[in-house]
Amino acid sequence: MAGFDKVVTSYDEAMAGLNDNMTIIAGGFGLCGIPEGLIAQIKKVGTKGLTIVSNNCGVDGFGLGVLLEDKQVKKMVSSYVGENALFEKQLLEGDLEVELTPQGTLAEKMRAGGAGIPAFFTATGYGTPVGEGKEVREFDGRNYIMEESITGDFAIVKAWKADRYGNCIYRHTSKNFNPLAATAGKITVVEVEEIVEPGELEPSQIHTPGIYVDRVIQGTFEKRIERTVLAK
Numbered sequence: 001m002a003g004f005d006k007v008v009t010s011y012d013e014a015m016a017g018l019n020d021n022m023t024i025i026a027g028g029f030g031l032c033g034i035p036e037g038l039i040a041q042i043k044k045v046g047t048k049g050l051t052i053v054s055n056n057c058g059v060d061g062f063g064l065g066v067l068l069e070d071k072q073v074k075k076m077v078s079s080y081v082g083e084n085a086l087f088e089k090q091l092l093e094g095d096l097e098v099e100l101t102p103q104g105t106l107a108e109k110m111r112a113g114g115a116g117i118p119a120f121f122t123a124t125g126y127g128t129p130v131g132e133g134k135e136v137r138e139f140d141g142r143n144y145i146m147e148e149s150i151t152g153d154f155a156i157v158k159a160w161k162a163d164r165y166g167n168c169i170y171r172h173t174s175k176n177f178n179p180l181a182a183t184a185g186k187i188t189v190v191e192v193e194e195i196v197e198p199g200e201l202e203p204s205q206i207h208t209p210g211i212y213v214d215r216v217i218q219g220t221f222e223k224r225i226e227r228t229v230l231a232k
Contacts, residue, residue, distance in 0.1 A: 006166040006216045007195060011041040014189050014217045018154060020047050021074075025110060025152035026054040026064060027181040030083075031226045033174025034063050035191040037219035038156040043067055053077040053110070053150055055103065055177055060084050062224055071095060077150070079103040083226070102130060105147055107180055112149035114183025114212070119148045155185025158221075159208070162192045163199070166213030167206045175207065182208045191219045 008014050015038060018024075024042070028034035039058075042050075043066045050073050057076055058065035060083075067073050068086045075097040081087055090096035101109070102124045112120055121144035125131045135146040157178045160171035168190055170178055182188050190208075195218050 004165045004198075004210070006210065006213055007164050008215050008217050011037060011044075011217065014038060014191075014215050015041045015045065015154070017187060018042065018045065018047055021049040021051075022047070022153035023051040023053065023151075025150070025155040025181045025184050026052060027155075027157040027176065027178030028063070029055050029173070029176035031058065031063050031224050033158045033170065033176050033178055034058065035156045035158040035189075035219075036063070036221050037217070038189055038191050039064055039066065042072070042156075043070075046070065046072065048072045049074045051075040051077065051152075053106075053152060053181075055106065056080040056082075057084055057087050059226065060086050068096070075099065077101055077106070079106050100130070105130075107177065109147060109150040110177065110180035110184045113151040114180065117149055119146050121146055151184045151186065153186050155181045155183075155188040157182045157188060157190045157208075159190050159192045161194045161196060161201065162190055162213070162216045163196050163201050163210070164216070165198050166190065166208075166210030166216055167198075167201055168192070168208040168210075168213065169201060169205055170207050179207050182212050187214045188212055189215045189217070191217055193221065194218070 065084050077099045123144050126143050126145050131145040159168040162168045190213050
């Protein structure tokens with residue numbers, strides 16, 4: 001990479017510096033908008049003891065679920081874990097630690113981490129196991145729990161287009177957690193469908209400014225559908 005040009009041409013370069021026991025924040029929702037190639041690279045290099053922060057852990061054999069096969073994940077911080085039989089098995093056998101986090105709270109943890117906000121208060125989870133052991137404050141007669149923000153050693157993100165300076169646009173529902181994740185990594189790597197030259201993206205349409213992005217790689221994607229429902 002030279003100057004503002006953040007494009008890398010190999011997945012080895014894209015995930016350089018990833019080591020065991022790091023925290024990775026991953027964009028995507030279900031199988032929508034997941035950085036498939038970057039996940040495959042983590043699988044390939046075999047890093048272990050990872051903490052993964054993501055809405056869910058893919059499915060068996062695809063997405064983040066492939067990282068469970070060799071027990072690369074030590075801990076998941078997520079909102080939904082119902083699509084992985086292997087996930088369930090490792091959780092019940094004590095091989096995987098899981099921190100269930102309400103979806104909106106998880107999104108705000110990423111956003112706040114990227115904004116440099118150490119913690120915030122939310123009513124979500126008060127009076128439930130989610131709120132156990134957390135500080136409680138009352139505002140306008142309602143109780144709120146304090147949630148700490150979250151950042152990662154790496155953030156892995158999927159975008160539709162990016163320019164060489166790292167400015168990104170997400171397409172439709174693949175926007176989901178990706179813009180939040182992109183702000184919260186010490187090193188943010190974006191996998192895209194198309195790379196364009198600086199100035200080709202309409203500035204008002206950019207979702208993630210390049211200041212948050214360290215590396216950009218162009219990938220190819222299966223874009224698997226999690227569950228297909230057809231009308232009769």
